[in-house]
Amino acid sequence: MTDKLIIDGSHGEGGGQILRSALSLSAITGRPVRIEKLRANRKKPGLAAQHLTSVRAAAMLCDAEVKGAELGSQTLQFIPRKPVRAGDYFLDVAHAREGGSAGAVMLVLQTLLPPLALATGVSNVMLRGGTHVDMSPSYDYVHDVWLPTLARMGVRAELSLMRSGWYPVGRGEVKLRIEGAEKLLPLRLEHRGPLRAVTGRALVANLPAHICERMAAHARYLLEQAGMAAKIETVVMKAACPGAGLYLTAHYENSLAGFGAQGKRGKPAEQVAEEACFALLQHYRSGAALEQHLADQLILPTALCRGESVFGVERISPHLVTNAWVVERFGLARIDIVPAADGTGFVKILASG
Numbered sequence: 001m002t003d004k005l006i007i008d009g010s011h012g013e014g015g016g017q018i019l020r021s022a023l024s025l026s027a028i029t030g031r032p033v034r035i036e037k038l039r040a041n042r043k044k045p046g047l048a049a050q051h052l053t054s055v056r057a058a059a060m061l062c063d064a065e066v067k068g069a070e071l072g073s074q075t076l077q078f079i080p081r082k083p084v085r086a087g088d089y090f091l092d093v094a095h096a097r098e099g100g101s102a103g104a105v106m107l108v109l110q111t112l113l114p115p116l117a118l119a120t121g122v123s124n125v126m127l128r129g130g131t132h133v134d135m136s137p138s139y140d141y142v143h144d145v146w147l148p149t150l151a152r153m154g155v156r157a158e159l160s161l162m163r164s165g166w167y168p169v170g171r172g173e174v175k176l177r178i179e180g181a182e183k184l185l186p187l188r189l190e191h192r193g194p195l196r197a198v199t200g201r202a203l204v205a206n207l208p209a210h211i212c213e214r215m216a217a218h219a220r221y222l223l224e225q226a227g228m229a230a231k232i233e234t235v236v237m238k239a240a241c242p243g244a245g246l247y248l249t250a251h252y253e254n255s256l257a258g259f260g261a262q263g264k265r266g267k268p269a270e271q272v273a274e275e276a277c278f279a280l281l282q283h284y285r286s287g288a289a290l291e292q293h294l295a296d297q298l299i300l301p302t303a304l305c306r307g308e309s310v311f312g313v314e315r316i317s318p319h320l321v322t323n324a325w326v327v328e329r330f331g332l333a334r335i336d337i338v339p340a341a342d343g344t345g346f347v348k349i350l351a352s353g
């Protein structure tokens with residue numbers, strides 16, 4: 001067995017991403033890990049329901065022996081016993097906490113996807129929990145931005161939304177079908193090229209239709225003022241509790257960029273539109289190929305290719321730097337992050353495959 005890797009969960013951003021990346025990489029490489037000071041930089045440190053679900057998910061993939069898999073645990077030991085197995089998996093974030101949870105299932109998916117993308121065979125994964133949760137990728141972001149970008153690297157995955165799930169109840173459901181590939185291809189996204197289109201979805205669940213009409217109309221107006229004609233559809237759906245959000249995608253010739261904002265009680269629909277459009281326009285003005293979230297979410301997949309990937313990013317976030325650090329701890333790639341004078345940056349990943 002290879003040496004156990006000790007990872008300091010308080011390093012850099014010190015949040016849940018260190019755990020998820022370490023789990024994915026441990027499952028893929030078979031290298032045991034011990035993660036200490038888990039989520040030390042968060043108000044409530046240790047494992048929350050979403051993180052515990054990610055631990056269970058990763059353990060299922062490689063039949064891992066796990067110690068410390070409890071809510072609030074600040075140390076986790078994860079020892080893979082078998083190579084990652086493609087197959088059918090079901091995970092419900094609500095099983096991790098009595099009384100349920102709206103924990104973000106897209107973050108559980110973030111953990112499962114790299115190992116399954118490299119496993120032999122087809123996997124079908126059903127995830128239940130929050131599908132549109134603040135501070136995490138929404139279903140729309142994963143469907144419209146992350147997966148299409150990964151498809152360019154040879155990841156063959158399809159994602160469907162069966163039911164949306166919002167804070168505080170969750171209980172949304174998504175289905176992922178993924179076909180393992182022998183190898184992933186490097187990604188070159190130095191320059192984004194011209195803007196070709198802006199598309200989007202205004203969603204409401206268990207709320208009046210005028211809320212999503214207003215989010216969409218105001219977003220169209222704001223983008224039109226900036227010279228962009230946006231195609232935004234409105235969707236009214238049912239869920240276990242009310243929710244609203246606007247999710248936009250900027251389609252550049254060479255890259256995609258996603259921007260979202262969530263509604264909440266007392267927050268006008270127009271403000272939701274402003275937040276999403278402001279983020280899109282800020283990225284547009286930066287001239288960079290990627291927005292900050294896609295950049296940190298591409299670190300793992302590009303580190304699993306053989307060869308050099310490069311991308312330009314609007315902002316070098318602590319998530320990006322911390323994720324690069326986790327990958328380097330596993331010795332999978334050399335990652336250079338080069339800031340530019342205007343606040344943007346370039347990331348170069350030299351992966352050994």
Ligand SMILES: Nc1ncnc2c1ncn2[C@@H]1O[C@H](COP(=O)(O)OP(=O)(O)OP(=O)(O)O)[C@@H](O)[C@H]1O
Nearest residue numbers: 015016017039042135136137138141260293296319
């Ligand atoms: N609006 C957004 N669109 C796309 N991705 C997002 C968005 N907001 C956050 N993310 C992504 O969600 C992930 C959050 O990681 P983070 O370490 O903060 O994890 P977490 O598990 O939510 O935990 P914590 O509670 O520890 O912060 C990052 O990959 C980040 O890029």
